[in-house]
Each structure stands twice: as C-alpha cells, then as structure tokens.
Amino acid sequence: MSKTLLVTGSSGLIGSEVCEYFARELGYVVHGVDNNQRAVFFGPQGDTRWNQRRLEQGLKGFSHHELDIRDRAGVLALVRSLKPSVIVHAAAQPSHDRAAAIPFDDFDTNASGTLNLLEAARQACPESPFAYMSTNKVYGDAPNRIALQELETRWDYADPAYSHGIPESLTVDQSTHSVFGASKLAADVMAQEYGRYFGMPTCCLRGGCLTGPNHSGVELHGFLSYLVRCNLEGREYRIMGYKGKQVRDNIHSLDVARFIAAFAQAPRKGEVYNLGGGKANSTSILEAFGIAESFTGKAQAYSYVEQNRIGDHICYYSDLRKLRNHFPSWDITQSLVETIRQIVQALRDRPHV
Numbered sequence: 624m625s626k627t628l629l630v631t632g633s634s635g636l637i638g639s640e641v642c643e644y645f646a647r648e649l650g651y652v653v654h655g656v657d658n659n660q661r662a663v664f665f666g667p668q669g670d671t672r673w674n675q676r677r678l679e680q681g682l683k684g685f686s687h688h689e690l691d692i693r694d695r696a697g698v699l700a701l702v703r704s705l706k707p708s709v710i711v712h713a714a715a716q717p718s719h720d721r722a723a724a725i726p727f728d729d730f731d732t733n734a735s736g737t738l739n740l741l742e743a744a745r746q747a748c749p750e751s752p753f754a755y756m757s758t759n760k761v762y763g764d765a766p767n768r769i770a771l772q773e774l775e776t777r778w779d780y781a782d783p784a785y786s787h788g789i790p791e792s793l794t795v796d797q798s799t800h801s802v803f804g805a806s807k808l809a810a811d812v813m814a815q816e817y818g819r820y821f822g823m824p825t826c827c828l829r830g831g832c833l834t835g836p837n838h839s840g841v842e843l844h845g846f847l848s849y850l851v852r853c854n855l856e857g858r859e860y861r862i863m864g865y866k867g868k869q870v871r872d873n874i875h876s877l878d879v880a881r882f883i884a885a886f887a888q889a890p891r892k893g894e895v896y897n898l899g900g901g902k903a904n905s906t907s908i909l910e911a912f913g914i915a916e917s918f919t920g921k922a923q924a925y926s927y928v929e930q931n932r933i934g935d936h937i938c939y940y941s942d943l944r945k946l947r948n949h950f951p952s953w954d955i956t957q958s959l960v961e962t963i964r965q966i967v968q969a970l971r972d973r974p975h976v
C-alpha cells in the first residue's frame with residue numbers, strides 16, 4: 624500500500640516540518656493543504672508563502688493544495704480522492720489574543736475545520752492514524768492555581784506534585800481559556816470522540832510552545848521566533864506581566880514530527896498527550912533574552928506592561944512521562960539552546976520579510 628500523508632497547515636511551522644520528515648525520512652508521498660490564512664490573521668509578517676515555495680521547490684513528490692479547511696465539501700472531496708494513510712491536522716487560528724477579535728473565524732477554523740477533517744477521514748479512511756495539533760490552552764488558566772515559587776529569573780512550581788510538569792489529567796473545566804483555548808478544546812474533545820465513539824486511531828497533541836527555524840513569528844504567536852526577530856532587528860519586545868518570569872516549555876518542530884511518526888507507526892485510539900519540551904527545555908522570557916543575546920551579540924530591547932494577557936499561564940511545562948511511557952523510542956533531541964541557535968541562523972538567512 625502506498626504511503627500517503629495529508630498535512631493541513633503545511634506551510635506553517637509544524638505542518639512543514641511534518642511534510643519534510645515524512646517525505647525524507649519515511650518515504651511518504653506528501654499532500655499539503657494551506658491557504659496562507661496566517662497572513663490574513665497576522666498581516667505580512669505572518670505570511671507563509673515562502674515556506675510553501677520552499678517545500679514545492681525542495682521536497683520531491685510534494686503537492687500543495689490551496690484549500691480552506693472551512694470548505695467542507697472541498698475537504699471531503701480531497702480526502703476521498705487521496706484516502707491518505709496518515710493525516711496530520713496542524714492548520715489553525717493559533718493565537719489566543721487574536722481570537723477575541725475574530726471569534727467566528729477562530730471557531731470556524733479551529734473547531735468546525737477539525738470536524739470537517741475528522742468526518743472526511745471517517746468516511747474515506749477510518750483506519751488511518753489522525754494526529755490533531757491541540758494546545759495546552761485546553762487547560763485554560765488552571766495551571767495558575769498551582770502553588771508557585773518566585774526564583775530570580777523565573778517562576779516554578781512549589782507543589783512537588785507538579786515537579787515533572789503538567790500531566791494530561793489536569794482539569795480542562797471551569798477556568799479561563801481565551802476564545803482560542805475554547806475553540807481548540809472543542810476540537811480536542813471531538814478528536815477524542817472520533818477515537819472513542821468511532822474507534823478511529825486519533826490523538827490530540829496538547830502543545831506547549833512549539834518552535835523552530837521555520838516559524839513566521841509575530842507578536843501574537845510564535846514566542847521564540849518573534850523574540851529572536853526583535854533581537855536581530857533591534858526592535859522592542861513587550862513583556863506583558865508576571866515580571867517577565869513567565870515560563871514556557873519549548874519543543875523543536877523536528878521533535879514534534881518525530882513524535883507524530885512514532886504515533887503513526889503504533890497508533891492508539893482517542894489518546895491525549897502533553898507534547899512540549901518539558902522542564903529541561905523550559906525558559907522564562909528573561910532567560911530567553913539572555914540565550915538570544917549570546918548568539919546575536921545584541922542586547923535585547925524590551926518594555927514592560929503590568930497587565931498580563933488574559934488567561935495567560937504564569938508557569939507551564941509539560942510532564943513528558945506519558946509520551947515516554949507509550950513511545951519509549953521517542954525523546955527530545957533538540958535542546959533549547961540549540962533551537963534558539965537555529966532560529967537565529969534561520970532568521971539571518973531567510974529570504975522574506
């Protein structure tokens with residue numbers, strides 16, 4: 624049987640990495656779906672056409688499909704015609720701040736778009752592993768209720784129950800999610816349901832900060848990519864609350880793609896995983912400034928506003944034990960420092976805005 628992969632959001636950070644990994648390392652024929660909606664959401668700096676061209680020019684056997692995942696009939700027709708052996712759904716409106724201004728576009732893309740893909744898969748290829756890129760915002764701001772300790776440059780959990788990070792058992796209920804977190808949670812629950820109710824091999828990957836050299840970072844989305852861009856351009860980075868000590872765990876897109884490949888090889892039904900860099904790859908904003916500066920030699924300009932983003936996590940890093948337990952051959956291979964080095968290099972080299 625031919626190995627065919629369908630990736631939505633194929634011009635974005637995760638989608639493009641998945642396309643490359645499955646084509647180059649695993650010999651898949653790859654079909655990408657993207658309509659450059661990121662430029663509509665975020666303006667020219669969010670434009671992902673450069674990445675689409677990179678795949679079209681450099682990836683043998685790659686086909687781009689200019690399709691909006693909100694187009695139900697179009698999605699059904701494409702999935703029926705391809706009957707892909709694996710589906711990776713990474714297209715989204717990905718910013719919690721942006722979602723508040725465009726709630727219909729956000730929900731139609733994140734929730735209904737995911738349903739369009741799940742239902743198309745159920746009709747055309749129900750046996751094919753289906754990985755949905757979810758988010759840690761499904762937990763809303765529940766992580767902020769965990770007792771914290773303030774260290775010199777970061778917050779950390781004071782409660783030893785969370786010394787490994789946030790597990791998948793944390794409640795997703797009765798907290799502030801942002802409009803984005805709510806639309807992603809709707810899709811997350813639906814992807815689980817297609818696993819549990821229809822028996823399909825689906826998983827929800829609740830991402831921490833997903834990052835890497837091919838992100839089109841903007842202030843509202845793409846933390847490290849945007850931070851490095853500000854540093855290189857001498858632009859002021861605006862810290863929003865929490866003293867700049869807010870902590871994120873960062874995972875390189877390559878390690879995300881490797882995990883999806885491991886899942887596709889040995890899929891389970893309706894699973895959820897917290898997929899982040901874990902404690903070892905966590906950083907506060909202040910600490911990330913220092914790492915970026917060490918590669919660029921430029922001091923980071925920044926300003927500080929007291930008001931934090933609504934529902935923003937103070938400290939979040941993923942507990943990776945379930946991932947490692949289910950897929951012992953998988954682990955993080957790209958350190959935080961190496962990832963930032965690659966982002967610096969890529970932004971210096973990138974032939975676009």
Ligand SMILES: NC(=O)c1ccc[n+]([C@@H]2O[C@H](COP(=O)([O-])OP(=O)(O)OC[C@H]3O[C@@H](n4cnc5c(N)ncnc54)[C@H](O)[C@@H]3O)[C@@H](O)[C@H]2O)c1
Pocket residue numbers: 631632633634635636637638656657658659660661662671690691692693712713714715716717732736756757758759829830831832833834838839845846
């Ligand atoms: N980057 C992160 O830090 C992060 C964290 C947690 C979860 N996630 C999730 O991972 C997934 C991938 O994130 P990313 O960082 O690669 O995002 P990205 O914005 O770089 O890529 C998403 C791509 O989807 C495309 N897209 C958006 N709406 C579309 C539509 N209606 N039809 C077709 N294409 C459309 C965009 O043009 C873009 O190229 C998303 O679901 C996101 O919510 C990302």
